Amino acid sequence: MLRFLIQRSLQNVLLLWLVSMIGFAVLYLAPGGPLTQFALVPGMSQEQLLKIAEQMGLNRPIHEQYFEWFTRLLSGDWGRSFRDGQPVLGIIGSHLWATLELMGTSASIAIFVGIWVGVLGAIKRYSLFDYLATVGAMVALSIPTFWFGLVTIYIFSVKLGILPAGNRYTIGDGSFLDHVHHLIAPSLVLGLVTVALWSRYMRSSMLDVINQDYIRTARAKGAPERQVLVRHAMRNALLPMITVAGLQLPTLLSGALVTETIFTWPGMGRLFLDSLSYRDYPVVMGILVLSAVLVLIGNLLADILYAVADPRIRLN
Amino acid sequence: MRSIRVWTISMGERAPPTLVVENISVGFRRSGKLVPAVHDVSFSISPGETLALVGESGSGKSVTNLAIMQLTPPAPRSEVRGRALLTCKDGITRDLISARREDIQAIRGNEISMIFQEPMTSLNPVRSIGDQIAEAIMLHRNMSKRQAYKETTDLLALVGIPDAAKRLDSYPHHLSGGMRQRVMIAMAISCEPRVMVADEPTTALDVTVQAQILELLKRIQEQTGLAIIFITHNLGVVAEVADRVMVMYGGRLVEEATAAQLFEQPLMPYTSALLNSVPRMDMAGRRDTVLEAIRGSVPDPASQPAGCTFHPRCNHFVPGRCDVTQPPLETAGDGRKVRCLRWNEIGATA
Amino acid sequence: MSHAAIQADVAASGEPVLQRNRAIDRFMRHKLAVAGMAMIAFLLMVCFIGPLLLPFDDLFIDIKHRFAPPFVSVHVLGTDPLGRDHLARLMMAGRISLSIGFAAMLMAVVLGTVVGAVAGYYGGVIGAVLMRLVDAMLCFPSIFLILAIAAFIHPGVVSITIIIALTSWMEVARVVEGQMKSLRERDFAVAAELMGGTDRYIIFRELLPNAVGPIVVAATLNVANAILMESYISFLGYGIQPPTPSWGNMLNNAQQYLERAPWLAIFPGLAITIAVTSFNFIGDGLRDALDPRLDH
Numbered sequence: 030m031l032r033f034l035i036q037r038s039l040q041n042v043l044l045l046w047l048v049s050m051i052g053f054a055v056l057y058l059a060p061g062g063p064l065t066q067f068a069l070v071p072g073m074s075q076e077q078l079l080k081i082a083e084q085m086g087l088n089r090p091i092h093e094q095y096f097e098w099f100t101r102l103l104s105g106d107w108g109r110s111f112r113d114g115q116p117v118l119g120i121i122g123s124h125l126w127a128t129l130e131l132m133g134t135s136a137s138i139a140i141f142v143g144i145w146v147g148v149l150g151a152i153k154r155y156s157l158f159d160y161l162a163t164v165g166a167m168v169a170l171s172i173p174t175f176w177f178g179l180v181t182i183y184i185f186s187v188k189l190g191i192l193p194a195g196n197r198y199t200i201g202d203g204s205f206l207d208h209v210h211h212l213i214a215p216s217l218v219l220g221l222v223t224v225a226l227w228s229r230y231m232r233s234s235m236l237d238v239i240n241q242d243y244i245r246t247a248r249a250k251g252a253p254e255r256q257v258l259v260r261h262a263m264r265n266a267l268l269p270m271i272t273v274a275g276l277q278l279p280t281l282l283s284g285a286l287v288t289e290t291i292f293t294w295p296g297m298g299r300l301f302l303d304s305l306s307y308r309d310y311p312v313v314m315g316i317l318v319l320s321a322v323l324v325l326i327g328n329l330l331a332d333i334l335y336a337v338a339d340p341r342i343r344l345n
Numbered sequence: 346m347r348s349i350r351v352w353t354i355s356m357g358e359r360a361p362p363t364l365v366v367e368n369i370s371v372g373f374r375r376s377g378k379l380v381p382a383v384h385d386v387s388f389s390i391s392p393g394e395t396l397a398l399v400g401e402s403g404s405g406k407s408v409t410n411l412a413i414m415q416l417t418p419p420a421p422r423s424e425v426r427g428r429a430l431l432t433c434k435d436g437i438t439r440d441l442i443s444a445r446r447e448d449i450q451a452i453r454g455n456e457i458s459m460i461f462q463e464p465m466t467s468l469n470p471v472r473s474i475g476d477q478i479a480e481a482i483m484l485h486r487n488m489s490k491r492q493a494y495k496e497t498t499d500l501l502a503l504v505g506i507p508d509a510a511k512r513l514d515s516y517p518h519h520l521s522g523g524m525r526q527r528v529m530i531a532m533a534i535s536c537e538p539r540v541m542v543a544d545e546p547t548t549a550l551d552v553t554v555q556a557q558i559l560e561l562l563k564r565i566q567e568q569t570g571l572a573i574i575f576i577t578h579n580l581g582v583v584a585e586v587a588d589r590v591m592v593m594y595g596g597r598l599v600e601e602a603t604a605a606q607l608f609e610q611p612l613m614p615y616t617s618a619l620l621n622s623v624p625r626m627d628m629a630g631r632r633d634t635v636l637e638a639i640r641g642s643v644p645d646p647a648s649q650p651a652g653c654t655f656h657p658r659c660n661h662f663v664p665g666r667c668d669v670t671q672p673p674l675e676t677a678g679d680g681r682k683v684r685c686l687r688w689n690e691i692g693a694t695a
Numbered sequence: 696m697s698h699a700a701i702q703a704d705v706a707a708s709g710e711p712v713l714q715r716n717r718a719i720d721r722f723m724r725h726k727l728a729v730a731g732m733a734m735i736a737f738l739l740m741v742c743f744i745g746p747l748l749l750p751f752d753d754l755f756i757d758i759k760h761r762f763a764p765p766f767v768s769v770h771v772l773g774t775d776p777l778g779r780d781h782l783a784r785l786m787m788a789g790r791i792s793l794s795i796g797f798a799a800m801l802m803a804v805v806l807g808t809v810v811g812a813v814a815g816y817y818g819g820v821i822g823a824v825l826m827r828l829v830d831a832m833l834c835f836p837s838i839f840l841i842l843a844i845a846a847f848i849h850p851g852v853v854s855i856t857i858i859i860a861l862t863s864w865m866e867v868a869r870v871v872e873g874q875m876k877s878l879r880e881r882d883f884a885v886a887a888e889l890m891g892g893t894d895r896y897i898i899f900r901e902l903l904p905n906a907v908g909p910i911v912v913a914a915t916l917n918v919a920n921a922i923l924m925e926s927y928i929s930f931l932g933y934g935i936q937p938p939t940p941s942w943g944n945m946l947n948n949a950q951q952y953l954e955r956a957p958w959l960a961i962f963p964g965l966a967i968t969i970a971v972t973s974f975n976f977i978g979d980g981l982r983d984a985l986d987p988r989l990d991h
Contacts (some may be wrong), residue, residue: 040827047831055843164727167979171919171971173926176946176964179953187954242466248416250481250532251453254446260480261469268471282836287927301839302931305846317843321834340471340516 030336030343037332041325048325049102052318053095102318108311110304117315121297127197128296131219132285134212139220140227140274147231148263151239162228169225174284178218178291185214195293215292219284223277230273234266241265268339275331278324362389362432363539363572364413364457369427369442371405371412379424380647382408383596386427390540390572397587397604398576399619403643405596406576410542413441414459415449431456434539455485458533462545464525468517474501475513478532485536500531504561523554527561534565544576559585580623584608592616595644595654598674601682612683614659614691615639653686661691728980731973738970742789745782753783753940765958773958775948781959785966788940793970795856795941796922802860803921804914807867812898814868815875826872829865837862838927845933855934859924863917870913874906908985912978919974926967942967 101107107117150159186194192214193199199207238244239262247261248254286298293299297316304312336342371383383405390396398406408417417423429441433456441449441457461467469477475497482493494513501509504527517525526546533541543562547555563586565571575586583590583604590607592600592615600613611617618639641658644650650657656667663686672686685691746753751770757778765773765781772781814825840862848854878884879902887901903910928934929943937944942963949959 043827044831044834047827048834051831051835055840167727167975168968168972171923171975172968173923173930173946173964173971175927175930176960176967179946179950179960180964183953183957183960242461242463243469245416246461246467246529246532247469249414249453249459251450251455251484252480253450261472264471265469279834279836283838286836286838287931290931301842305842305933308846313843313846317835317839320836320839321831324834324836338471340473341518344516344519 033336033342034333037329041329045322045325048321049099049318050095052314052321053098055317056098056314057091107315107318110312111309112304112307112312117311120312121300121315121319124295124297124300127294128285128289128298131212131215131288131294131296132281135216135219136223136281138216139223142220143224143227144231144267144270146224146228147233148235148258148266150228150232151235152258154236159232162232166225166229169221172221174218174222174287175291177221178215178288181214181218182291195291197295215288215294218291219281219288222280222284226277226280227270227273231266231270234269235262238262238266268335271331271335271338275328278327279320282320282323360391360393362391364432365389365428365430366409366413367428367430369409369412369425369429371408371417371426372424373418374422374424375647378647381596382646383412386593386596386598388591388598388601390574392539392570392572393566394588395566395573395575395586397583397590398574398593399578399580399583399590400593401578401643403595403646404593406593407544408596409593410459410544410574410576414453414457414542415441415444416459431540434537451485454481454533454538455536456538457540457542458536458538459542459544460526460529460533460546462548464522464529464549465517467529468525470517473514473516474520474528475515478528478535481532481535496535497531500535501528503565504528504531505557506531521554522550523557526550526554526558530558530561530565534569534571537569538571540572540574542574542576545578547582548577548579555582562586580619592619595649596646597654597684598682599655599684603680606679606681612677612681612688612691613685614661614687615655618658618660653684661687663687725980725983727976728984731976731980734969734973735977738789738966738973739793742786742793745786749780749783749786751780751783753779753787754938755779755783762952762956764956765962772962773956775959776952776956781962784940784945785942785962788942788945788963789966789970791852791935791939791941792922792925792943792967795852795859795925795935796918796970798856799859799863799921799925800914800917802857803864803917804867804910806860807864807913808871808903808910810864811868811871811873812875812903815872816879816894816898816902818876818879822872825868829868829872832862832865835862837924841924841928842931842933845928850934850936852935852939855925855928859921863920863924867910867913867917870909871903871906874909875902878902878905908981912982912985915974915978915981919971919978922967922974923971 105118107121109116110120146162150162153159181192182194185192193211197208197211199211244257244261247257252261282298285296286301288294289296289298290302297320301313301316303309304316366389367387369383369386370381372379372381374380386405386409388396398409400406411417412423412425412427413429415425417425425442427442430438431441431452432438433452439448439452441452444452468474475494478497478500479490479493482488482496483490486493486496488496498509498513501512506512506524506527517528520528529546546562547558550558559582562573566573573586575582577583587604589601589603591598592607592613594615600607600611600616602612607616608620611620622638639658644654644657650668652666652668652670653659653672656662659667662668666686670686672684674682674684675688677683677688755778757774759778760768760770760774761776761778763770763774763778765771770780770782772785774781775784810825810829814822814829841858844858844861845855848858875898884897884901887897892901925934925941926943926946929941930947932944932947935941935944937948945963946960949956949963952959
């Protein structure tokens with residue numbers, strides 16, 4: 030197990046470095062480079078621009094700039110927001126929790142539902158349920174999340190009035206119940222894609238497992254079918270799902286951005302868009318890089334979990 | 346290592362059978378059509394007896410036994426007809442084929458158990474071997490968890506796994522093929538079944554390990570009176586373990602006899618062809634004997650030849666008879682059975 | 696014997712049917728995929744030919760008939776706040792969205808194939824570095840990446856297409872790399888090498904043609920994704936800018952009128968869903984058709 034984890038960690042470090050390079054490349058891809066946002070400020074003269082350029086070290090060779098930027102990143106200095114001058118990392122941090130809360134709630138429910146739909150689909154392969162679940166999953170993956178959110182708001186908030194149309198709290202009421210009330214709609218909207226993906230992957234994994242010899246051995250022992258399915262089949266089928274969970278993170282984050290926009294949820298995604306509209310470059314880049322780092326951390330956690338859960342890796 | 350076996354059991358002296366299988370037929374559904382895999386097979390087995398089921402791949406030998414335990418794919422993907430009457434430990438005789446789900450689950454592992462060919466893949470890779478054996482015990486025997494694990498340790502020692510107590514937490518990937526098969530055997534005998542089906546248990550193992558496993562099975566059988574249905578395509582193993590032998594071809598029973606009778610004088614040409622294709626020590630160095638392979642190959646169950654299924658590959662084929670009439674299973678005296686139109690015309694072959 | 700072995704035993708003998716016919720046959724049996732193709736054909740026809748047949752120009756502003764609901768008047772799908780015919784606008788938007796989808800796919804496939812082919816064929820350090828680059832790119836949530844780039848350039852149909860392509864080539868690269876790695880070991884590839892074929896020849900004339908199946912599947916799914924991505928960024932305001940219509944920015948405009956005129960939001964979203972679903976069905980059908988597995 031140790032060897033596996035060390036290998037994975039090294040790979041992730043390499044990826045982290047590559048991610049930082051890509052982030053830096055995006056920084057410079059914008060025509061005009063990082064000066065763009067300054068150039069757009071009215072009344073900016075050419076010499077002021079040059080002075081800023083020198084201050085930012087933009088006249089130095091590119092690898093030096095990258096190195097400096099990277100070291101600053103590692104030390105926690107992610108720059109300061111153009112809007113209020115606050116440290117970028119701090120601003121992001123204050124919004125991060127809301128996003129994690131949304132993602133966490135949504136993923137928990139969606140994964141649970143998705144797994145059982147997938148298992149049922151695998152057991153009753155080619156039945157009506159399976160067919161509907163498969164088609165339903167494909168359609169669910171094709172629905173634009175923001176559209177689904179709008180439709181949900183229209184039905185449940187505008188027409189039926191039973192769910193709030195946005196925000197995390199009702200002003201004046203900060204109770205837990207109110208909080209949960211506000212979480213329902215965004216979690217479900219965000220979770221649609223997760224349910225669809227997990228049901229398909231789980232079905233596929235179960236089908237692989239159910240035809241294995243050891244399932245037949247379990248039946249031959251006289252184990253009741255439910256025990257065979259849960260203790261033997263699902264136990265094995267869930268292992269690859271851990272890896273799937275890690276691979277789903279970027280999609281989940283993207284979905285979170287859109288969901289936060291529709292439901293005016295005060296998370297990282299909303300912050301990203303707000304900063305974008307203000308051309309607050311440091312915050313935008315900060316979130317971009319942080320999201321990739323979160324994905325890497327998530328994948329590393331998934332790797333660790335997998336190593337622990339699979340005895341073939343845990344012990345030798 | 347045994348090279349001479351005393352045939353103590355002949356047809357007349359058999360104890361009342363534990364398992365009586367009557368007219369088992371099994372068909373599989375592929376793209377809508379029902380393809381028959383087993384045609385009307387009947388046999389019985391008594392306590393302490395080893396019945397060998399011999400045939401090439403595709404002869405239906407495994408399917409027959411899976412059908413008995415309701416382990417074939419559920420309808421409509423497969424169809425099973427016939428009866429399998431098992432005299433259980435409580436004295437009641439039940440038909441396994443038509444048993445309800447709860448009943449067959451109570452019987453599997455408890456009254457009749459099965460071990461399989463691939464020990465590599467027949468054990469759950471993410472559960473310890475202790476868990477898997479104890480699971481079998483707790484399903485059928487009224488024991489607490491602690492008792493079950495204690496029993497598991499004893500079983501592991503019984504089947505010859507060293508350091509049994511420490512091995513409880515081992516996982517299948519820690520063990521060699523032979524050890525895994527011992528674990529399978531331990532699991533199979535854990536609830537003291539009356540019958541065990543051994544589906545090619547040694548085929549995937551080295552020859553030396555093979556001998557050990559056969560030895561182990563023999564020992565268990567002597568101690569407990571277990572009846573073993575031994576499925577194999579290896580005639581050497583048959584000579585080693587079998588009291589009686591059944592030969593299957595194309596999903597049908599084509600010959601049945603005691604091991605002694607079969608090896609001395611096979612009646613069905615397929616059986617003699619099988620025997621002739623096995624290299625023997627006393628043939629070494631001799632120039633006048635030829636190792637015969639049976640020409641042709643096993644027919645596709647979906648399109649079997651007319652008449653006798655074996656006729657395209659038979660050295661004694663007579664056109665007009667063998668390709669027209671499907672031979673019935675006839676009794677051939679002394680408790681033997683044979684399915685061949687010409688069995689008493691053909692002389693004894695060696 | 697294992698279950699699989701028994702069933703393989705029982706498998707009917709195969710008739711000598713052409714591999715390609717079998718694949719087409721399997722595809723046709725996949726009813727959803729066929730429906731998908733029909734739907735895409737329908738959408739393409741509607742969007743590209745439809746506007747020529749409609750009496751209303753999508754730009755024709757008619758304040759008197761603004762916010763007309765669908766199905767009641769001659770404006771089949773209603774009108775928008777400026778009285779423009781909704782159906783006409785949907786068709787014109789469809790031209791843009793579908794074209795971007797296809798074009799982005801083409802670019803992504805070319806880029807992904809080149810990267811994947813080089814990585815898969817040469818392997819070693821080059822292959823490892825390239826694939827790690829692919830992995831690193833995949834760590835970025837696509838929308839974040841697209842928006843970060845799109846916000847700082849002047850958005851137009853071409854630039855948006857390029858950006859979408861730049862963030863979706865990775866999947867294709869993975870597929871191609873995998874294919875190259877396995878195909879490279881096959882006999883015909885070794886033979887070509889022994890015959891003295893240049894690397895470029897082997898890659899493009901021998902190996903890639905054999906990988907066409909999975910590439911086509913990946914490409915189909917890529918179109919679905921591209922259409923979805925365009926709608927996302929246009930909805931957020933950083934994609935196609937009005938007055939050029941796209942399904943995404945139509946939805947953006949419709950947001951504020953959700954209560955008053957929900958059809959303005961429902962139909963564009965429906966159009967996107969139908970288009971993307973159809974491509975997903977086709978991709979799924981293609982995947983099954985090209986997969987030489989026996990058990991069904």
